[in-house]
Amino acid sequence: MSKMYQKGYKKWMLIISLLALNIMEQAAGAISATIPQMAKAFPGYSLVQVELSTTVVSIFVTIFVLTSGFITTKIGQKQTALLGMTIATIAALIPAFANSLILVIISRAIMGIGIGLANPLAISLISEFFTDEARANLLGWRSSIAALGVAFMTFGAGHLLEISWHAAYLVYLLFIPALILFYIFVPEPEKYGVRAKAEAIAAKKSHEPEHKAGLLVVLGLTLVLFLYMVTFMIAYIKIATLYVQQGIGTPTQASTALSVLNISQLISGALFGPLYKVLHEKILYLGMFATALPLIGMAMTTNGNLILLLFVVIGAIGGLALPYFFIKISDVTTTKNAPLFNGIVLVGSNLGSFAAPFYGQILGGGTTAAIAFRNGGIALVVLTVLVMLVMEVLKHMHKSPGKAEV
Numbered sequence: 001m002s003k004m005y006q007k008g009y010k011k012w013m014l015i016i017s018l019l020a021l022n023i024m025e026q027a028a029g030a031i032s033a034t035i036p037q038m039a040k041a042f043p044g045y046s047l048v049q050v051e052l053s054t055t056v057v058s059i060f061v062t063i064f065v066l067t068s069g070f071i072t073t074k075i076g077q078k079q080t081a082l083l084g085m086t087i088a089t090i091a092a093l094i095p096a097f098a099n100s101l102i103l104v105i106i107s108r109a110i111m112g113i114g115i116g117l118a119n120p121l122a123i124s125l126i127s128e129f130f131t132d133e134a135r136a137n138l139l140g141w142r143s144s145i146a147a148l149g150v151a152f153m154t155f156g157a158g159h160l161l162e163i164s165w166h167a168a169y170l171v172y173l174l175f176i177p178a179l180i181l182f183y184i185f186v187p188e189p190e191k192y193g194v195r196a197k198a199e200a201i202a203a204k205k206s207h208e209p210e211h212k213a214g215l216l217v218v219l220g221l222t223l224v225l226f227l228y229m230v231t232f233m234i235a236y237i238k239i240a241t242l243y244v245q246q247g248i249g250t251p252t253q254a255s256t257a258l259s260v261l262n263i264s265q266l267i268s269g270a271l272f273g274p275l276y277k278v279l280h281e282k283i284l285y286l287g288m289f290a291t292a293l294p295l296i297g298m299a300m301t302t303n304g305n306l307i308l309l310l311f312v313v314i315g316a317i318g319g320l321a322l323p324y325f326f327i328k329i330s331d332v333t334t335t336k337n338a339p340l341f342n343g344i345v346l347v348g349s350n351l352g353s354f355a356a357p358f359y360g361q362i363l364g365g366g367t368t369a370a371i372a373f374r375n376g377g378i379a380l381v382v383l384t385v386l387v388m389l390v391m392e393v394l395k396h397m398h399k400s401p402g403k404a405e406v
Contacts, residue, residue, distance in 0.1 A: 068339050
């Protein structure tokens with residue numbers, strides 16, 4: 001094997017291993033279809049208690065994405081990721097054999113701990129080993145792989161559900177090859193990462209001002225991402241209701257529409273790198289508008305085919321917004337604080353998803369789903385305009401010599 005081939009082989013295996021880590025990000029909901037069978041299997045518990053087996057994961061993910069940053073300072077990024085992946089893999093498979101709902105819920109909570117530890121590193125490690133265009137491409141593909149992974153596991157769980165609800169949890173066996181690949185092909189970034197080497201060269205330079213400025217950028221991005229996600233998730237939680245209320249179709253057809261959305265995100269993953277190179281921050285505005293306007297359009301139509309087309313627009317173009325948040329974070333982080341900063345932003349994203357049902361009610365979801373879609377789209381248009389104005393003002397201040405020290 002030539003050295004050039006070996007180098008290329010290792011590079012591609014590193015890419016595959018880093019992207020495979022992202023299949024855990026959205027994996028918690030892959031077994032949602034087991035709820036009806038589990039409710040029958042545990043008649044002594046309420047439906048809400050059974051549903052807790054799904055939602056409890058997100059609660060612990062939200063808590064432990066912040067813990068991840070502190071643990072990496074003690075044991076390193078690769079070791080923290082491996083610890084999280086191992087915990088998540090073992091805990092995810094316990095319900096396949098457990099006959100106690102309490103044990104299922106506890107194991108799902110532990111799964112959330114593992115995913116929470118690994119999640120920030122799924123983002124930060126890309127920036128540790130890749131820069132410039134390669135980094136942008138991989139951050140674009142990252143969200144697509146997460147969506148593809150959950151789509152594949154959801155599909156698999158649906159078929160395994162024909163055997164039993166226990167069998168559906170075997171889809172989490174997919175975590176094992178991801179864990180093995182990561183262990184073998186991802187080196188320790190503190191020793192071999194390109195960013196760590198660059199920081200070592202500049203070790204004499206104080207990073208304190210950059211850290212403070214970076215934290216302000218991260219907090220600002222977290223707020224915008226929270227507002228974006230709390231609106232975007234209306235499409236997930238209200239689409240079935242919209243289909244029924246508007247006479248568009250059945251909940252099953254609404255589920256198909258969501259599958260179209262997930263698959264369409266593969267397009268945004270492929271487009272992000274090349275478009276970011278040309279559009280820079282404008283790709284965020286494009287993604288936010290391409291999410292807002294289709295939401296308004298869905299409120300105004302009863303045509304199922306048009307809704308599918310609008311979901312394609314949200315997935316393929318609206319999906320360009322999410323990778324932008326993480327590429328900007330990687331611009332203001334260091335090897336040391338990247339897991340913590342990425343964890344903060346992931347908390348904003350998770351809280352946005354969690355708060356979406358309440359936000360939908362505020363927007364008028366208690367009346368009809370169409371009103372929630374319309375008002376959510378309008379609110380996102382307003383947010384996009386405000387973000388454009390603020391970012392343009394900040395960019396102008398940064399370029400102005402008289403404001404350089406402000």
